[in-house]
Structures are given as C-alpha cells and as structure tokens.
Amino acid sequence: MADIQAFRDAVTDWASGGSGEAAGELAGQLGVRTAVLLEGLSDLAAVEALAAAHGRDLADEGVCAVSMGGAMNVGRYTQLLGPPGLGLRLTGLCDEREQPYYDRALTRVGAPHEGFFVCVRDLEDELIRALGTAKVEEIVREEGDLRAWQTFLHQPAQHGRPRHLQLRRFLGTKKGRKIRYGRLLVEALGPGEVPAPLDDLLASL
Numbered sequence: 001m002a003d004i005q006a007f008r009d010a011v012t013d014w015a016s017g018g019s020g021e022a023a024g025e026l027a028g029q030l031g032v033r034t035a036v037l038l039e040g041l042s043d044l045a046a047v048e049a050l051a052a053a054h055g056r057d058l059a060d061e062g063v064c065a066v067s068m069g070g071a072m073n074v075g076r077y078t079q080l081l082g083p084p085g086l087g088l089r090l091t092g093l094c095d096e097r098e099q100p101y102y103d104r105a106l107t108r109v110g111a112p113h114e115g116f117f118v119c120v121r122d123l124e125d126e127l128i129r130a131l132g133t134a135k136v137e138e139i140v141r142e143e144g145d146l147r148a149w150q151t152f153l154h155q156p157a158q159h160g161r162p163r164h165l166q167l168r169r170f171l172g173t174k175k176g177r178k179i180r181y182g183r184l185l186v187e188a189l190g191p192g193e194v195p196a197p198l199d200d201l202l203a204s205l
Helices: 004-015 021-030 041-053 071-081 096-109 123-131 133-142 146-153 163-171 177-187 196-204
Strands: 034-038 063-067 089-095 116-119
Touching: 004 021, 004 063, 004 071, 034 041, 034 071, 041 063, 041 123, 041 177, 041 196, 071 089, 071 096, 089 096, 089 196, 096 116, 116 123, 116 196, 123 133, 123 163, 123 177, 123 196, 133 146, 133 163, 133 177, 146 163, 163 177
Parallel strands: 034 063, 034 089, 089 116
Antiparallel strands: none
C-alpha cells in the first residue's frame, strides 16, 4: 500500500524532471489535499516531530510536508503542487531573507500567501532562541556530541561570537546533524515555547 513517503519521492522525481503521473496517482490514492513546502529535511523533521507531539497524523489528515531541497526551488514546487499542477493547498515555512522568492512564486501560480509563516533567520535559530542556549547545550551533551561541540568552540572563527550563533552553526557542520537536532529540539520544547512560525503553521493545518 502506498504511503506518504512514496508521494514525497514521486514529487521529488517530478521536480527533477520526471513524469508527474505517479505523484498525481498517489495524491489521489492518499487523499492529499495540502502540501507543506519546507526548505530542507531538518525543517521536515521539526514539523513532523511537532505534529507527533500534538497527537496529529498529518498523512491521515491529507497533509504532506515536502522538503524542496533548498528555498530556491520554491518556484518549481509551487508550479507542480499548486493551482497549475495538482491543485493542492500550499502552506509552509520560509526564512525572512527568502520571503520575496516565495511571494513571487505564489503570485505567479495564483496561490494565497497567507499560509506561509516566516522565520527571522531560519527555523534552527527560532528553536535555539525558544529553548535557550543552556538547554540546547544540555541536549548536545545528552546526544554524545559534547567533544565535537568543544572542538568546534576552539575554532578561531567562533571566538567572540554569540552562543546562539555558535550553536546554530554547529548544527550544520556535520551531515545529518541538522536533521537529527531538528527533531530533538522540537521534542524538548515545553508548553508555550514553540516558536510562533512553527506553532502557527501547525495550527493552520
């Protein structure tokens, strides 16, 4: 039986120049009505973790969160999944500096802008500020990354930088780390700590 990951894979193949036939068939089989457009896999991990923490099964609700592999791909994905393509409702997260690209892409396909929620720098920065640097460092220790973190802090480029910026950079220094911490940081959030863009996104679904 088809699952939501099969639909994601079909969309990725379509965006890379393949046929959209499989994506269209799977959207119908799975009852997909809404596509959540996300820049990368760490954002996807965070959104799925938050949904799970709230007892939500997005796939059962006809919602599919999709990693676009970079914000510059938003034009392609809005074409494929929005009104010109599968006709899904579009929503998602974007970073403030990239918001103009999203606005142009949504205008081009005739999709509403209201469903997109803006992170000031990026989602990792929002999560670090929400939790506080001490809590994030505690998670780093619990995950067995303390030695790597200490080594990172001794790099000349990190001397004198604010702690939250050091942590944000650290999360992106090893393949897979950003994705893993996207989930872990969300799972560590307490009541009232969910960053507004992420909280508003989930509430809109």
